[in-house]
Amino acid sequence: MKIAFIGTYAPRQCGIGSFSQNLFESIRDLTPSQASENIVIAINDPGNTYAYPPEVKFIIEQEDHDSYLKAADFINNNSIDVCIVQHEYGIFGGQNGVFILTLLHHVAIPVIVTFHTVLKKPSYNESMILKEIVRAAEKVVVMTNKAVEMLRELYEVPAEKIEMIPHGVPDIRYDRTMVRQELGLTGKHVLLTFGFIGRNKGIETAISALPNVVEEYPDTIYIILGKTHPNVVRHAGEEYRLFLHRLVKKLNLEDHVIFLNQYASQNDLFKYLSASDIYLTPYLHEAQITSGTLSYAVGVGSAVVSTPYWHAVELLDGGRGKLFNFNGEQQLSDILMDLLAHPKKLESMRHCAREYGKTITWPKTGGGYYALAKYLAENTPKLVIKKDPALDLNVLPPLRLDHIERLTDSAGIFQHATYGIPNYHEGYCLDDNARALLMMLMAYRRTKSERAIKYIAIYLGYINYAQNADGTFRNFMGFNRNFLDKVSSEDAFGRAIWALGYAMAHSPMDAYYQMARQLFFKAMPQFEKLQSIRSIANTIIGLYYYLQDNPSDEGMIELTRKLATRLHTEYQIHRKDGWHWYESLLAYDNALLPLAMLYAAEISTNKTFEETAFESMAFLASHTLQKGHLSLIGNQNWYRKAEIPSPFAQQPIDAMAMVLLYLQAYVYSGEPRYLSLLYTSFMWFLGENDLRISLYDFETHGCCDGLQADGVNRNQGAESTLAYIISYLAVQHTFEKPYCKFIQDESRNISTDSLAYPST
Structure with missing residues (x-):
């Protein structure tokens, strides 16, 4: 049996480093025939190097996220049977040591993790990291009965997953x-x-x-x-x-x-x-x-x-x-x-x-670890499944709109939040009120809630207030309810059109429908003036929903075809061997472009639009779904051909766009693999991502603003939370007829007097 020991290691002057060395040596002395088999993977603190002994075969640089991935590859490629990891929040990189999750989720062998610290009052991040470590590990070891009690009561760790092995002591005696x-x-x-x-x-x-x-x-x-x-x-x-x-x-x-x-x-x-x-x-x-x-x-x-x-x-x-x-x-x-x-x-x-x-003494403590490692090596499948390929709705959190309500006043939804608290300094924007309108309309379709009707009116009212006489919109409004610009960006315009189109298709009452229709048609003269491809894409989606309610409007069908043709033209200009995309880079909201082409293909039955949509969708997947989970293009430096894409900062709106793209791909084609990709994309929010930590905050019921290089951005603005909820509602949509082949228990449907949707 070959064991990899992961942690700080002597000669680094660190208590855990001494522990790691004593544990390694005690197991080496117990098994002299395989003494040369076991290895150490040492954690270096920033700015320091050490003259490690020969058993150290790989070094992880604490704050280098890539080195954790390389360490996992090293383990997987060197016939290791079991990993024993020493955990302390401060010895691993990222916020509260979040980088260790990357390693744990990429090794394909059983893992034992020793917790040197168990906190009674952890921060949100500390709690989430410990729970995710427990999920990834086959066994966790603590050194006191008190720690066993805390893991079970405070962190809800199953008793069968916990082992108590006392801290070892060198068997050294002096007169x-x-x-x-x-x-x-x-x-x-x-x-x-x-x-x-x-x-x-x-x-x-x-x-x-x-x-x-x-x-x-x-x-x-x-x-x-x-x-x-x-x-x-x-x-x-x-x-x-x-x-x-x-x-x-x-x-x-x-x-x-x-x-x-x-x-x-x-x-x-x-x-x-x-x-x-x-x-x-x-x-x-x-x-x-x-x-x-x-x-x-x-x-x-x-x-x-x-x-x-x-x-x-x-x-x-x-x-x-x-x-x-x-x-x-x-x-x-x-x-x-x-x-x-x-x-x-x-x-x-x-x-x-x-x-x-x-x-x-260490021979006894080391013996406890060795026996546990031997048991796991002999009784755990060699390839341990660390991530679920499909979504299990039973483990989803309930859908809660608490944070949306917290961010919304009588004028609209605030753009930003500091942690989970509305940031009044930044005021409101058209983008987020349009997304909020879309989300609340989707929620109403599921809940039929009177509270939803109230919020739909607020967000629709903001869009009405923002519209100029020529049909364009203003975007940013201060807390004093004065607009800060005269004309919004084209992107914000397109998002408003998407929301208004959806409102006409799914309005809860005629008054709302009439308002949405009035705003939509007042803006229509601007449609063909748009230059931004994302604004064009958003507008196509708005037209698609308008046509759901007005399928015989030939003028709007032709307008949709014209806008889609402009998208296709951009695709032809930029498409090269190995680069099947609408522009020379992958930037933000990427999935909206093939999504719009899919909608246009459905409306116009145009095979060229269809081929472009699926080809560009495959290209995007090749850059975001090759790791077994969604790894979005970060917006620190957008991705150009032959360059290295930014792994961070990844944004929730990009994950939402992927979810909506795969929902429509499934609806359009009926191929189940698109449902699987939809679920994979959605699970980005809940921890199936590059850092292996949830962006959804189970305390505030908001969504964090993105994945940064060192962890999550704990601010929870409107855009992020709306992206999560829209994605959640899209996932729930797939479990309704005609999307699923099984019959759901109707007693699990949401009551009509609440906006909180229980997981099915």
Whole structure:
């Protein structure tokens, strides 16, 4: 069995790096016959390189997204049987370490993930990432029963997916008398804290507890062994260490507190542990689920005094240590003096710790990991399916319009939001009110809700207010309800025409129909003046819906044909071998162009339009659907032939256009493969994307504004949420007759007094 270990790794000075190395070596020692088989994939922090040992066969650069994909390819191509990943949010790239999801979803073998941190109050991103890791992994490992409880209760992780394997401890023993002599500590009462230094370690509490102790026991010294954490140095320098030095001087403890500003080797560390009388972890907060330093201290048989953070409460149970309250310097002082006054209490604590330490040596911990890896290698199919090729409606969130209501006032829908809060500074725009009208009309078709009728009137009213006397529109309106431009972009014009056409086809009442018709025909003289191909495409779609209600209007059919011919002409101008597209680049809203050609083909029964639509659709798919999921053209740098497309920033409106394109392709052709592509495109919103994280926010019921290079853009503007909901409604549409061949349970249909649509 060949195992790949993924995480930080020595000589990088990092607690998880030490853990990774100890785990690797413990399994190597258990299986000497395959010692050369196992490999390490190390994570490099930005700006640093390390002289890794020979077992490190691949290096992931923390903030380089591509290196995670390359690592997955390396694993898949090197006969690896199982991956063991060490997870901590800060060691992987992207927002909250989101890049690890890319790797996990691309490896084709079983994965075990060890969680070194389980947060009680995670941010939205942290929660989503952990849940997605759980979904991708075959097993997750934690080191305490408290962590098991939190995973089950807070993150709803199935019990059968969780394994509890304690933190391992090196089986290193030193003669106490000899090391005290070697370190010059003979005749001293030695207190010790070790590990990276930072404010959350609460060392000031321990220092403040010392004056009474040294007055009673003047031979007491407190050794603080460890460098300042690199992240602390990066952001705050040595401010905390200098604060501790000042506190020592203020309390006249210069002869009793020793700072050893070094990253101790494992052997030196165990010498200090063996030489100490009492080990202190005066951390300031309970939210630490795993402490490697605490495990080492208990494992070597130290008497430990600690604040009651989660790992300490569990590990020091059974007489293995003493607890004192957070910031409880007086309580700590009393405990220290009591223990120093009663050596038998100290020895009893050491004995209990030593006995427990025998059960968590690295050979035993490594054996637990090895047994788990062996079981998975023998019982998990070699090719693990990480992504669903088709959509399962049972796992979709309910359709909720809360965020749309939050963004809408009596004038219309606001363009932007900061996170999930409307941004009044940016005001309103025609684009989004047109999309909102389209979405609410689609929602009304499903809900027949009175609330939907109310919002349809608001958005239709905005379009009416925005229209100029010549039929053009204004676009941007400030919060003061004054327009900021005189004429909108052609793109905004086209989106308004699409929405108005749909309103004529699916209006809930005659008054709305008449208003939409009046606005549509007032704008019609502008149709043939349009120059933008996307505006032409949007207008063709609007004409298509108008003709659904007026199929015998020969004038509009001819106008549709003229506009489609202009699109086709652009296609002929730019079409080259290997480049089957309407312009010299792939930019934004790309799928709307073949979608419009499909609509035009249906209206005019023109085979040339049909061939152009399907050929250009195939070309677009070749650049966006070759990874098994939708990977959109990012708008940082749009894609030109022979250049490299931008992987980010990917926009929800592009995903929506793909969903609508494949819906119409299925309607037009009846080929089931287009339904599969529709579902694949829709799942971009729910995490089947390049970063493997959902853009849909399950708390606000909005949609994030895009996929950035380091994660999702958590702002949730109107465009993004409308794109998600329109796509959702399109997907739901495919599960109605005549689109599906099975009969749905009619009792699952939505009630007419709510806009919330439950998943089917």
